Structure formats: C-alpha cells, structure tokens
Amino acid sequence: MKSKKKLAVVLGAGIAPLLAVGLSSGTAQGHGYISSPPSRQAQCAAGVVPCGPIKYEPQSVEGRKGLRSCSGGNAAFAELDNDAKGWRVTPVSRTTSFQWRLTARHATSTWQYYIGGTKIAEFNDGGARPGEIVTHQVNFGGFSGKQKVLAIWNIADTANAFYACVDVNIS
Template sequence: MNKKRRLALGIGAAIAPLLVVTVPAGSASAHGYISNPPSRQAQCAAGTVDCGPIKWEPQSVEGPKGLTSCSGGNSQFADLDDDSKGWKVTPVGSTASFSWQLTARHATSTWQYYVGGNKVAEFDDHGAQPGATVTHQVNFGGVTGKQKVLAVWNIADTANAFYACVDVNIGG
C-alpha cells in the first residue's frame, strides 16, 4: 500500500468517531405516552377520536424540549393540538395520578405537568432510567374545571422531550 493511501485511511479512521458523534441521528419511532387518564394519543390509538397517523404510534410524540404543543411540534400529529376534536374529558379530584406507558426507557431529567401554561408539578429523576411504566401524583392546587394538562417527559441525554395532553375536569 502506498504512503498516500495509508495516510488517507488513517485520517478516515480518526475522523469516523467524530462523525458518529456530530452527525444528527434521525429520531426513533417509539418511546412513551400517558395511558391513564387517557391522553389524546391514547384516545387516538383506542379509536375514541379519529386522529390520523398518531393512531398507530401514540408513543412517538417527540420534539425539542420547551415546546407547549400537544403534538410536540410534529405536523403529522397536528390533530393532537385541535381542542375541538371531541376529546374525552376525565373527571378527577384536586389531585390525579398520571401513568406513562414507556416503550423505550430513556434516562430522564424531569417530568413536568402544566395547566393553562402554568407548571403545576415537576418530578426530577436526576438522569435515572425509568421502568416500563411511571406514575406521578399531581396536585392541581386551586385549579378547577375543564382543563387541558400538558405533560412533558424531558430526556436527560438528548435535546428532546416527549409530549402528552390529557383533558380533565378537575373537581368534576
């Protein structure tokens, strides 16, 4: 093998690990969603509401951290952002348990719950990897009536989060 060819192979071998780290990977197709009370994507999967492609992959509502949409910014899941679709509203008390069904267990920074744009609860997992299900007891404080809860699962080792919206009637 000539000297130039060995040099080129050596440079290629040195750069390859950097490319693996710096080239963005496509998002995976399965992760997690709230199964109880039924989130909007759980209702889609069950056929309770007609929602398009989210029916086949309710666990895939992933997007950059910091979003406030039920779709996680995914245009193919825009039906989840439509408040007029006839979502089933679950009656809950001043506190409610939210159960996540996880199909891929990621290291987790936090789980956050918002009502009307205000954070009502946050659970810090400090990078732990959860099991196949996770349940949080959320206290709504003084919030009452029909509300849309935005739940966010922030992944510890990526810039992404998973999003779920749950329609509830607090105190109803």
C-alpha cells in the same frame, strides 16, 4: 447460470420478509405516552376519537425541549393540538395519578405538568432510566373544572422531550 439466478431469487424472497420485520422493529419501538387518565394520543390509539397516523404510534410524540404543544411540534400529529376535536374529558379529583406507558427507556431529567402557562408539578429523575410504567401524583392546586394538562417527559441525554395532553374535569 439459470440455476444461480433462481437460487438468488429464492434466497432474496426468503430473506426480504425477515429484513423487513427486523428493520421496522427499531422504528416501531417508540418511547412513551400517558395511558391514564387517557391522553389525546391514547384516545386516538383506542379509537375513541378518529385520528390520523398518531393512532398507530401514540408513543412517538417527540420534539425539542421547551415546546408547549400537544403535538410536540410534529406536523404529522398536529391534530393533537386541536382542542375542538371532541376529546373525551376524564373526571378527576384535586390530586390525580398520571400513568406513563414507556416503550423505550431513556435517561430522564424531569417530568413536567402544565395547565395553560402554569407549571403545576415537576418530578426530577436526575438521569435515571425509568421502568415500563411511571406514575406521578399531581396536585392541581387552585385549578378546577375542565382543563387541558400538558405533560412533558424531558430526556436527560438528548435535546428532545415527549409530549402528551390530557383533558380533565377537576372536581
């Protein structure tokens, strides 16, 4: 009887690490964020600005569609909404490339870009599943100077979207 218990303990100890790695990989997969110019969550992940849990999962700023916040309404990432946190501002030209790094492929309806309450660009993917890197050329129109750009990746087959804010100085 004792040998069966020992065997069960040994097997359990050997399998537990495999289960922990296998089960956690599903949640660590994430989704997507803007890597260039560096979004607020990219700055957190790179250690440019001291941040809480978002530094470990910059791709996870997900919330229901229609929000207009950098955190996507996620309380755990509320510091992304703090404009006074010391975000680095990237100098950009009137037309700039925004590069999304995707860690999960979702069917996409639209990508939207806002300054304040004004939509400055929208790209319609019509349900396509983009690759790992997605780049958009965004024209800022009449905006200049220091601006916060809110970028939204609307998923086609769920009620959710992914959110990213990028601080820029438009020349």
